[in-house]
């Protein structure tokens with residue numbers, strides 16, 4: 077079952093979607109990326125996949141990666157990579 | 162061969178002497194923190210307190226400073242660490258280093274104590290000791306405004322004058338922050354050093370060097386790390402990434418994740434406060450943030466300051482952090498140690514042990530607290546001694562978040578265990594950069610090793626520590642070395658199968674890294690992709706420097722500093738972390754969320770060629786050509 081997800085874009089995704097904040101329906105991260113492609117095109121989905129994806133602030137690499145389940149009201153952020161120190 | 166020229170200054174007697182560094186020293190130690198470590202071993206009287214008049218402080222440059230190579234304006238200050246009693250080096254990107262070199266000096270070796278506040282003024286080959294009594298009491302900004310306009314400046318604020326243990330020295334708006342360098346200046350009555358010169362720093366093979374620089378700048382601009390991530394978000398961009406990987410210290414390192422971290426993230430900073438980005442001299446990376454504060458454009462905070470004056474004190478007020486960053490800079494105080502000491506004091510209050518008027522979640526009173534610390538007013542004088550001192554007086558050693566007395570940087574090592582090993586073994590203490598900065602490969606970068614596994618961390622830490630030492634010794638900014646993570650991993654991103662596989666493979670790379678470390682001098686190659694700095698050193702100095710020798714130079718450097726610390730009384734027992742990091746899992750019930758230091762440390766010593774007491778074996782010293 078799809079849930080309403082609060083999405084936050086950063087970096088190049090702001091240009092590609094024309095938005096900073098969004099609401100999309102998806103039940104997993106993989107589905108959210110598909111939604112991204114459907115709504116904003118291939119380039120947006122490609123860029124999204126390339127970024128650090130955080131579900132409720134946690135990197136999906138510490139969760140179930142793209143299989144991470146999403147529930148109603150969850151927050152997903154697409155974060156640009158960084159460096160420095 | 163152009164050999165470095167140093168000014169030896171005795172502030173007690175007023176004696177000044179120009180000395181040329183010998184060719185053998187130059188070839189072996191080249192400059193910066195490596196040559197400084199050698200000179201400290203030679204000139205620092207054993208056992209003398211860091212703040213005693215007899216102590217020695219070295220302010221120096223590397224061979225690349227001022228040559229126009231990318232990110233090459235960083236100068237070094239080496240001294241006895243006020244917080245640890247061991248070695249200290251502090252690095253700064255202000256204009257002072259380049260100007261000192263243009264004035265004909267590669268470094269200063271300063272001893273003694275002036276009778277009155279002094280301004281060491283260097284102009285085109287001359288050194289003068291000027292009375293600076295009128296400057297005493299001024300903050301770092303006003304002090305610099307009072308000095309000759311075109312001089313490169315290095316000054317202290319009130320914190321240094323009052324011997325705050327983590328006082329800094331400031332050049333322009335860049336800061337030599339760590340280990341209490343400002344207090345050492347203050348103890349010698351040095352209020353300011355300034356330099357002006359017109360000489361071009363020597364470059365042996367100018368034509369080839371210029372061509373190399375053009376190619377290197379273009380490489381840096383094309384690499385996603387130095388051409389995109391750092392210019393757009395600065396180091397501040399790490400807040401959300403560390404948080405997403407549960408490596409963002411929260412509530413004095415009680416946790417590694419803060420719900421509202423985004424409010425103080427680099428992205429939010431870029432979105433809401435950034436006026437423009439800027440840079441140190443001759444740096445195409447331009448990671449510096451410029452922000453508006455009370456109608457004035459000032460330098461914005463680095464990642465460390467955002468994390469430690471934010472989530473680590475359970476707060477997320479960007480305005481307050483910008484102000485605290487500015488105030489610490491003008492008072493001349495290291496933001497990492499200041500914020501770390503405050504976080505410890507907050508936990509003391511939470512536990513009902515001591516009350517310094519600071520509490521978790523509250524930042525509105527901290528500017529006032531900073532002034533009181535800098536002026537050592539009343540009970541705040543105790544906060545000026547740092548968290549180690551506080552824990553020795555009040556208890557709470559298990560949650561005093563320092564190593565060797567130096568407060569830890571803003572990476573929670575229980576989610577970056579290699580960084581934990583780095584904090585424990587760093588010569589200056591809990592410093593991410595001196596610790597080898599494995600956090601970049603474990604918890605905040607594009608490419609991720611298994612952050613919880615001790616596997617290969619000893620070897621990788623040694624390699625990274627050595628490489629960063631050599632980069633620093635040459636006069637470069639360490640950020641310029643971050644292109645060693647191939648651009649392809651940024652393009653694929655952290656979720657791609659290939660990136661994840663590369664991370665996994667690196668987790669098993671320990672034996673290979675050890676092999677490379679052993680055969681380093683045989684690596685007669687220079688490449689943009691690993692450490693282009695070696696080729697730059699070769700072209701500028703004529704020293705036969707290739708990647709392998711460069712890493713070996715870093716190894717020599719690290720061992721020299723270690724020898725100084727051991728001589729001054731530090732032991733293997735100081736290569737440690739607070740119990741919170743090694744005994745209390747970050748996530749209840751998950752035993753892997755502690756730092757397995759006892760597993761990594763023996764391997765680290767072995768990889769370094771140190772005995773079980775952490776002392777470099779004679780064989781290791783022979784290999785490195787170090788005579789004690």
Ligand code: SF4
Nearest residue numbers: 440441444446448638
């Ligand atoms: S990368 Fe940043 S800190 Fe380093 S030299 Fe350039 S501007 Fe300065």
